Amino acid sequence: AQSVSQHNHHVILSEAASLELGCNYSYGGTVNLFWYVQYPGQHLQLLLKYFSGDPLVKGIKGFEAEFIKSKFSFNLRKPSVQWSDTAEYFCAVTLDSSNTGKLIFGQGTTLQVKP
Amino acid sequence: KAGVTQTPRYLIKTRGQQVTLSCSPISGHRSVSWYQQTPGQGLQFLFEYFSETQRNKGNFPGRFSGRQFSNSRSEMNVSTLELGDSALYLCASSSQGGSDTQYFGPGTRLTVL
Numbered sequence: 001a002q003s004v005s006q007h008n009h010h011v012i013l014s015e016a017a018s019l020e021l022g023c024n025y026s027y028g029g030t031v032n033l034f035w036y037v038q039y040p041g042q043h044l045q046l047l048l049k050y051f052s053g054d055p056l057v058k059g060i061k062g063f064e065a066e067f068i069k070s071k072f073s074f075n076l077r078k079p080s081v082q083w084s085d086t087a088e089y090f091c092a093v094t095l096d097s098s099n100t101g102k103l104i105f106g107q108g109t110t111l112q113v114k115p
Numbered sequence: 116k117a118g119v120t121q122t123p124r125y126l127i128k129t130r131g132q133q134v135t136l137s138c139s140p141i142s143g144h145r146s147v148s149w150y151q152q153t154p155g156q157g158l159q160f161l162f163e164y165f166s167e168t169q170r171n172k173g174n175f176p177g178r179f180s181g182r183q184f185s186n187s188r189s190e191m192n193v194s195t196l197e198l199g200d201s202a203l204y205l206c207a208s209s210s211q212g213g214s215d216t217q218y219f220g221p222g223t224r225l226t227v228l
Contacts, residue, residue: 032214044205044219051214090158094214101148101212102171105158 002027006091006106013081014114021076021109023091031093033074034103035065039087047089050074061085083115117142119208119220127226133194136223140187140208146170147189148217149181152203161204164189165212193225201227 007022025031035047048059055067065076074091091106120139128134140147149161160173164183181191187208193200203224207217 034216036219043221044207046216046218049216092158101146101163101165101207101209101215101217102160102173103148103150103158103207103217104160105150107157 002093002095002104004091004093004104004106006089006109008109009107010110010112012112012114015083016080017113019076019078019081019085019111021089021091021111023074023076023106024072025074025091025093025104026072027093027095029095031095033065033067034092034094035059035063035074035076036090036092037087038090038108044090047076081111081113083113085111086113087111119206119218121204121206121220121223123223124221125224125226127228128196129228130196130198132196133192134196134225135190135192136204136206136225138189138191138206138208138220140189140206141218144208144210144218145187146209146212146215146217147183147187148207148209148212149189149191150205150207151175152205152222153201158205161191163212170212196227198227201225 005024033050036044050057058064089109092103122137146165148163163171167183178194183189203222205222206220209215209217
C-alpha cells in the first residue's frame, strides 16, 4: 500500500536555526505532493504543493521544499525559523492515477521553536 | 470567500449511539473529503464525494457512511459508536478533487464515552 513517512516526529529548534523536515513516499507512479501545517488551535493550512515542473517549490512564510524523484522525497526547509513556526507539519500525497481527492498523510512532525 | 465550515464543533456521545457531522464546502467547490485524526493513527482518509457520488473510500468499517447533497454540502454518519471512534473529524473541500488543493475546515471533535 502507498504510504508517507516523516522521519522526524518531534523537532526542537532555537529561533534563527535552519529547518529541514524529511518526507518520503512509497509509490512508483506520478504523485502530487503537499505540505500542510497545523498551528496550535487552528485548522490545517496548505504551506506548499508540487504537481510538476521545477522541483524546488516555494510556499508561504518562507518555506520551500524540494522534490527528488530518485529518492521519493519531498523535504521541507526554512533557512531561519521563528517562534511563530511552532506547529505540527504534515507531508501528504495524492496519486495522480487515482483522480480522486484522497490525501495520504505522513504521521506529522511537531516543531517546537524556542525563543 | 468563506472557508470550510463544520458543525458541530464538539460532540460527546456514548457507546452504541450514532452521530451525524456536517460540512459546508467553500462556495463553488464540488469535492468534499473526510478525514479522521487521532494521536495514534494520525490523519486517515475516510471518503470523498463529488457531485453527490462517493468517488473513493478509505479503509473504515461500514459504520462510517456519508452523503453529499446537490448544493455540495456533505454529512458523515457514524453508527453504533465505539470508544475508538473518539477523534477529530476533518472535512476538506476542493474545486474538482483529484490533484486540486484541498482546504480544510476546523473539524468536529467527537468524544465517545
